[in-house]
Amino acid sequence: MELDPALLSRIQFALTISFHIIFPTLSIGLACYIAIMEGLWLKLRQPIYLQQAKFWIKPFAITFGMGVVSGLVLSYQFGTNFNKFSEIASPVIGPLLNYEVLTAFFLEAGFLGIMLFGWNRVSEKIHFGASVIVAVGTILSAFWILAANSWMHTPAGVIIENDHILVTSWLKVIFNPSFPYRFAHMLIASFITTLVVIASVSSYYLLKKRHQPFAKKSLGIAVAGLVVLTPVQAMVGDLHGLNTLEHQPVKVAAMEGIWETEQGAGLRLFAIPDQAQTKNDFEIIIPKLASLILTHDINGTVQGLNAVPENERPPVAVVFYSFRLMLGIGVFLLIMAYLGLWLAKKGSLFTNTYYLKALKWSAPLGFIATLSGWYVVEVGRQPWLIQGLFRTSDLVTPLPAERILISLIGFVVVYTLLFGVYLYFFKKLIRQGPEVISAENSTDPVDSNTKQVKPA
């Protein structure tokens, strides 16, 4: 079989970026959680908050470390596998990544040491400052990377002169039309994913009857957070969808599995898209609902995939199924959050074993939803690398297929191994549980005598 170097490069990029994104998703959320817990501890002086911060710092550290090493690969992969992209898009992508390094990577790296190892070397306030800075760093990193990524979907602020991109407005480049939605959607996704992980770990402790005060606190926080964030995420997702409809209608058609332009388009709950025949083989449709959701008009027109030539349609099935997976998980988490609220009102949040078991097994859901969301977005943009301007197939490095195959196999082996190791150590840290922090066992021996600790 003849191997296609372009396809191999895309598979490799998809693999490496999918692996990478797992870690920032969790570390953004955990960094914020830790900073908030540390802040609450400084304010309220209840040891349970310090216990939260100190416990979650450990999983955070290994997650962050994995993010660093897997991100390093990405920063060079534009050049190795998509070198025409790096040449053509460098006027836009280059400076954005440069700002990311300067405002985020250095910031995180500079203060991470203090956050992880500085407990006895700096004052409580400086330590808290370091934790806040690391959290801000993770968010800034997401800001720049999503600005660059969004620009590839909705390029703005540039003109094209003989196949070269010239920037006319940096504000328009950074705050391109889809950026605010994408940024908000991703940040909330990472908060939700993190809260689900925290809820899952807390449920595990409660089921095992270990570290109960600790677990009750974090489960309470997680459920409260999810109650607020899951509906917000649904709204942001809806707005993001509307924005996509405006700028990338073909992607929306693929998400909805709509081939022919329809008025009053129905929502396909399930279908088997057939790319060759340009139709769906099996459909369960709720009439008019897609138009209502997308155009906020029951008889609104939704453009179908057939409106564009065959070579401008994305692989429909991937987009279609990923979208349903993301949505399904979103709905499930929303229900879980409100179920939790209802149980809390009844006073059985910490004792309902069915609910706790369901939560315990929910840990991977946020990640799966985030990844599927990215597949919707990125696969949905194909065949374009920069929407409407440059095709993916024209921007790959002309490499011999075997060379990419070797590195691809390398990545599969190394990442499988690393992910196993990561999960092993993550579980190990969870099994160890939080350390006991009493009033005497304070972080700062100097002022431990003057500390007033209220009972938790």
Place this chain on the structure above:
Amino acid sequence: MDLAVVWLLVIVFGIFVYAILDGFDLGIGILYPWLNKQERMTALHSIKHVWDGNETWMVFAGVCLLVAFPKVYSQVLGTLYIPVFLMLFALIFRGVVFEYRFKADSSKVWWDFSFFAGSTIAAFSQGTILGSVLLGLQTNSEQLTPLWLHPFSLAMGALITIAYCTLGSLWLQINTEPMLEKKCNRIANKMIGLFSLLSLIVVYSFFGNFSWAETAFILSFISYKWMAILVVGLFCFLTMNSNISIHTSSKKVFLLFCSYLLVLYLGLLNLVFPYIIPGQLTIWQAMGNENSLQFALVGVAILLPVVLAYTVYSYKVFSGKPDSSINAY
């Protein structure tokens, strides 16, 4: 001032800071086989809080290259696909060691090996990449051995590995207890000797060996002859200094060695300038879009000093001999 020159300086600075900082922490990995169990722990503790920041300089230099000289970025990475990925894989394997080694029970041996192999392969690959670039990235289809396996590239690989090893032993000498300090001093002395010898060979092999050198020579400020004399002079100075270093300040030797590296590095640049890929692309031919270069430069000018300031601060927080009572966080 010329935008291309300014950006070249930024990249030159970034690469040098990277080589020194990640140099010493990669060097500690290369040194690993010489250290015993206790010493390995001490060594790892002396860099656990800085390695991440150190490695960030490589990302910085890479991204600056993407901004300023996209043609170089894409040519170098596309052509040197294999050594680049070799380096990245190696850096992955050693990077995760910092997180997992402290928490490991039965798997310590594997992490130790991973740290040693990862550091060494990463350093060596970086050298071969540098060597290949200096060769002008010229590949022809008749060539059976890839460019990065050319003897000159391999010599550069060895040179960089030894340089990092030297930096690592000097760093440990500054940041550890007396027992290990002596051992590191012995290693450092040997390494400095080895490095100086090898650097002479590498500089010598420059003489007229490469076709691009003649054209570049005209624009060079210092000729090869002076370069060689400078290197030899510094070499003697350094070897003398390192031998008495156990009685004097090891920080001084560290700084001296850094300045030796700087002279070599600037010497190389001086020979290559104004080429960025020797014989193929000058910095002006490779330069990216002016508007983008200016926009990014504003960020560099404002933020780089801030970055340097807090980097120094975070080093200061952990300065002094390591506190071995704190094992983890």
